[in-house]
Amino acid sequence: xxxxxxxxxxxxxxxxxxxxxxxxxxxxxxxxxxxxxxxxxxxxxxxxxxxxxxxxxxxxxxxxxxxxxxxxxxxxxxxxxxxxxxxxxxxxxxxxxxxxxxxxx
Amino acid sequence: xxxxxxxxxxxxxxxxxxxxxxxxxxxxxxxxxxxxxxxxxxxxxxxxxxxxxxxxxxxxxxxxxxxxxxxxxxxxxxxxxxxxxxxxxxxxxxxxxxxxxxxxx
DNA sequence: CTTGATATGTAGCTCGCCTACATATAGGCT
DNA sequence: AGCCTATATGTAGGCGAGCTACATATCAAG
Numbered sequence: 001x002x003x004x005x006x007x008x009x010x011x012x013x014x015x016x017x018x019x020x021x022x023x024x025x026x027x028x029x030x031x032x033x034x035x036x037x038x039x040x041x042x043x044x045x046x047x048x049x050x051x052x053x054x055x056x057x058x059x060x061x062x063x064x065x066x067x068x069x070x071x072x073x074x075x076x077x078x079x080x081x082x083x084x085x086x087x088x089x090x091x092x093x094x095x096x097x098x099x100x101x102x103x104x105x
Numbered sequence: 106x107x108x109x110x111x112x113x114x115x116x117x118x119x120x121x122x123x124x125x126x127x128x129x130x131x132x133x134x135x136x137x138x139x140x141x142x143x144x145x146x147x148x149x150x151x152x153x154x155x156x157x158x159x160x161x162x163x164x165x166x167x168x169x170x171x172x173x174x175x176x177x178x179x180x181x182x183x184x185x186x187x188x189x190x191x192x193x194x195x196x197x198x199x200x201x202x203x204x205x206x207x208x209x210x
Numbered sequence: 211c212t213t214g215a216t217a218t219g220t221a222g223c224t225c226g227c228c229t230a231c232a233t234a235t236a237g238g239c240t
Numbered sequence: 241a242g243c244c245t246a247t248a249t250g251t252a253g254g255c256g257a258g259c260t261a262c263a264t265a266t267c268a269a270g
Binding site: 108109111113115116148150151154155158173174175176 | 257258259260261262265266267
């Protein structure tokens with residue numbers, strides 16, 4: 001699945017990934033690909049701006065690190081981010097209920 | 106749930122409702138409220154423009170009718186609309202799989 | 211004779227996400 | 241030495257969905 005199929009769930013997906021442990025952007029993309037069973041393959045142009053939005057919102061905290069010459073910006077989820085994830089998860093479950101009821105699936 | 110929780114599934118919800126039979130805008134809003142177990146309450150400013158978009162796209166066909174003095178625009182799903190609904194349903198199921206896998210729910 | 215339900219629609223706006231591009235280092239292959 | 245791929249981060253410009261608020265009209269009930 002490419003990025004236009006996630007329909008507003010991008011932040012929730014990223015926060016859910018970060019709750020398993022801090023990670024940098026490239027690793028988040030790889031983790032989402034892996035945890036989705038190779039179904040999700042998000043472009044960097046989608047994920048990096050999202051991380052900056054989340055950082056501005058106070059949901060993640062970023063810090064620069066160095067790994068074998070390559071600079072990395074490693075993000076960790078904050079308390080506010082955990083709360084946002086909880087809300088995102090609840091919103092998702094509500095949507096799932098409605099879609100299930102209407103589609104009859 | 107208000108309209109900002111449906112995240113790109115509006116067209117699919119409307120098409121799914123119309124596949125049970127033709128209906129006018131106001132009835133579609135009521136039907137979605139009913140079939141979702143009173144969870145969905147969409148504002149007219151969301152549904153009516155969506156119906157016009159769907160009509161422009163050829164997914165629904167509208168015709169004016171009269172019922173006890175009130176004019177109604179009754180919409181019926183087209184063949185192209187059925188195909189779009191099938192795709193919308195498939196896209197939704199794919200998203201649901203990914204979300205379930207990543208959220209672990 | 212006013213209020214609420216029925217019924218449709220527009221104007222203006224915000225924001226999420228996409229596409230395409232730009233940049234840089236490390237490691238392996240030839 | 242030179243090239244390609246993987247790793248890694250980011251910007252510019254743009255589109256379109258759906259929201260908020262508003263405007264309009266008829267019918268039924270109190």
